[in-house]
Amino acid sequence: MLTINTERLLRLLDNLAEIGATEEGGVSRPALSEADMQARAWFKEQAVFYGLDYREDSAGNQSVILPSEDANAKTLLVGSHLDTVPNGGRYDGALGVLAAFEALLTIKEARRKLPYHLECISFTDEEGTLVGLLGSSALCGTLTAEDLAAPRGGRERLLEGLKRANLTEEGLLNARRDPATLAAFLELHIEQGTRLEEANIDIGVVTSIVGIRSYWIEYIGQAAHAGTTPMDKRADAFWGAAAFAQQARDMVMEQFYPGVVNIGAVELSPGAFNIVPERARLALEFRHGSEGELNAMWAELQSLARDIAQVYNLNVQITHSGSIPAAP
Ligand SMILES: [Zn+2]
Structure with a gap:
């Protein structure tokens, strides 16, 4: 059996962690930012330094290759991503x-x-700074022009990043690889929860990949003076938002374990000390390993959103923002 050079691996990890290092001990390398570009250049240098073949596809996915003697052999892809969320691990x-x-x-x-x-292989924009799973979906051929037209990180940021990396939308949409040439894909990933760590288990095997759905939930009430409008006459959009956040949490914990729900952003408008909020916009995301459970979660979350709107005398508007199906 072969044994890896642990020292070398740890040194590589240390060197990479210096790029985009933050004071808190993490790293910030949002996809196609200056820091990410530095990491990409560093990765290419390592390939060249160690005498391995290096290649980049038209989606900016970076590959280091050890070829088989059999030119017709299939390719086993092994890898992950070098981009990070802001102040990521x-x-x-x-x-x-x-x-x-x-x-x-x-x-x-x-x-x-x-x-x-x-x-x-290192996939471009795995974390979703720009589009999310950008490089891997391009490689699979599932990336669409619509994904690029309304990316979650904003259109301008996407174009800026593509320019910095010398990539084009056309290139992204034509990066598909024929599955017949691929044997499999393997990824080693750090545990992002705490279950293995708490159980003192070194490694686990993934049995499913959670699906992710995201929606904007917007409660609409009526702006009013926060001093003179009696409490029982208010249509305060934030009351709806707050009740939704609390009840969505309880509902998911009670009914959908191990599914999770998150409200990652709340925007209130007009947004002042002395004005009852007319609008409250919530960024809702929920995840589960089963599509069936995701559908059930969404049905419950929608009816919860509507029930709460009634209770607080509000309207509610729901806009789909993105979906990634669960992979069982
Ligand atoms: Zn990751």
Whole structure:
């Protein structure tokens, strides 16, 4: 059995973590930002330094390749992502890419013959700074022009990033790879929850990948003077929003374990000390490993949103923002 060079892997992880390092000990490398571009350049340098083939596709996915002698062999993709959320963890994504990289080096040094081409891949914008799963969906051929027209990070930011990385929308939409050429995809990822850690278990195998759905929920009431309008005459949009947040939490915990729900942003308008909020806009996201449970969650969340609107004398508008299906 081969053993990786642990020292080298840890050194690579340390070196990478210096790029975009934050004072809190994490890293900020939003996709195609200056810091991400630095990390990408660094990754390419490592491939060249260690004498491995390097390639980039038209979606900006970076690949380091150890070819099989059999030119017609399929490719085993192994990797993750180098981009991070703002102040993200130093191992999120980085571990998957660099562990794959180290595995390639170990196998290369042992001069093993390979039944597959081994390809260590880092996907563009996995975290969703711009579009989310951008590089991987481009590779799968599931990325659409609509995804690029209304990206979750904003259109301007996307165009800026593409320009910085010398990428084009056309290139993104034409980065599909023929599945017949691929053997499988493997990813090592740091645990993002705490279950394995609490159980003192070193490694777990993923049995499903959660689906994610996001919606804007907007409560609409009536702006009024916060001093003179009697409490029982108000249509305060924030009361609806607050009740929804609380009850959505209780409902998901009681009925949909291990599903999760999050309200990650609240915008109130007009937005002043002395004005009853007319509008409260919530960024709602929920996740579950089963599509059936996601559908049930959404049905419950919608009826909850509507019931609460009635209780507080509000209107509610719901706008779909994005969906990623669960992979069982
Ligand atoms: Zn990750």
